[in-house]
Amino acid sequence: MAQFKTIDDMDLDGKVVLTRVDLNVPVEDGRVTDATRIEKIVPTVKDIQARGGIPVLLAHFDRPKGKRVDSMSLRQILPALETALGQEVAFAEDCIGGPAKRVVAGLQAGDVGLLENTRFHEGEERNDPTFAASLAALGGAYVNDAFSAAHRAHASTEGLARLLDAGAGRLMEAELKALDAALGNAQRPVMAVVGGAKVSSKLDLLMNLIEKVDHLVIGGGMANTFLVARGVEVGTSLAERDMADTARAIMQKADQGGCTIHLPVDIVVAREFRAGADSEVLGVDDCPPDAMILDAGPQTVEALTAAMQGCRTLIWNGPLGAFEIEPFDRATNEAARAAAELTRAGSLISVAGGGDTVAALNKAGAAADFTFISTAGGAFLEWMEGKELPGVAALQA
Incomplete structure (x- = not known):
């Protein structure tokens, strides 16, 4: 740095x-x-x-x-x-x-x-x-x-x-040191969790991360787009079907660079998007045509936690599901608590940022145990995208 x-x-x-x-x-x-x-x-x-x-x-x-x-x-x-x-x-x-x-x-x-x-x-x-x-x-x-x-x-x-x-x-100073520890001079292996609705809004971010991390976990509506790219039927789920080629290109680039991409292996589906809606856990290939994927399932969280246990650094931006409403906050909550526990035990450096992310980690009761939580929003995202920040560049000695 x-x-x-x-x-x-x-x-x-x-x-x-x-x-x-x-x-x-x-x-x-x-x-x-x-x-x-x-x-x-x-x-x-x-x-x-x-x-x-x-x-x-x-x-x-x-x-x-x-x-x-x-x-x-x-x-x-x-x-x-x-x-x-x-x-x-x-x-x-x-x-x-x-x-x-x-x-x-x-x-x-x-x-x-x-x-x-x-x-x-x-x-x-x-x-x-x-x-x-x-x-x-x-x-x-x-x-x-x-x-x-x-x-x-x-x-x-x-x-x-x-x-x-x-x-x-x-x-x-604290922010710059934390970010350097997360991506600049990170202890490896490094995992990044990226969630959110749209691949199109986080394209630069994904492209930058697959060159710098060992594990990339994709959650939220973005994961549906990647599932579509793999030929998986996602029913009425939020997905950018026109971004399937881009998603395939990202997966190919990750494969060539030795970055493992993690997508849901099981899913939580419902027919309506509301708190307490009837939901069920299914295999990732079993989404009914009239249902939507609203969260990752328990097997996905288990696999994610196991991968996290083998990592030294974690960067988190975005939830794994529709965390605002129950029961579709479960995957985010459980994964966040696992990260907090590993951080507390001293085996993981965890850095998180972005508005939804901070809200989700607070909701999970995990934020206090993360190594560093950035409240910076746009600046945190642009840093994750690998862009130079003018206000930081101007301070360089």
Whole structure:
């Protein structure tokens, strides 16, 4: 992995440290309903303060498309941020110009500032050099702690890092180290679990993974497309039949590269997609014409767990079935708990990410035992696809 600077490599004493964070949290009626992302930035803010720096937070919120939208103001995040940090936070009504300069000028050692939504300016998403320079003029150093926005080449994630002494915050550092342990310099054998509805949305991901992992487990609606490619009848199941040739090409490439692809050997089928629907477990070749596959069966989970026991590293993105409703969450839950148990025993390094994945692992009660759970969404997926992330590349020493 390319070397990147962290807070430890920077001289922050007496400097205003522009700190890019992820404050894109759920808000209802002007109140934060889940402060997880806010709580995760606390170590970075406290470490900057401990090194004599004055953290001034930069963040986007929602998609105002370059215009000031009151309902997307970061002011509504302020109470939750102050609670998490245990101190008052000075808020600037803009992220550049007079309002920002006045708030920053009034900060002293030990203080924290928060600037208004960077996306209220068109220059943010365009990575406009003039806008980036206006941000840079406010500080003496830059720390990026928003891995979740690192796949965007925006002014506050990429442009700013080119203008000031720059390094990774604690959350970014932890994320990069975990990802390197999972794919960059992984302990082998490596297994990847990839679930989801469509092969077409994860094509780049699958193509990258079959070159880097020893076992690739395909679940969810994607598995149905691969079963179709193998000539298996899948009834009324969700499947991209027009992607069968692509699925066959992926299987052929995996075979040539020594990557074992795991598909369901038994299935859970139902006639309707609802919680508690009548369901039955059948062999993979026995799906009735009027039924749909909604989960992998117990033999599949058993085979998957056995393969997992022989691995040292696991990367997980996406559920194995329709995990949102019972009883079609069983395969995901049981496989996730097996991974958690192996991780707890010290025999597996487990890294997971993506919205549905985090929800599924939380539902299974397995998330706490995984080595690392990424909340980054798009950035995590692009990293799994083997793409360079502009916000990370800009921090490389």
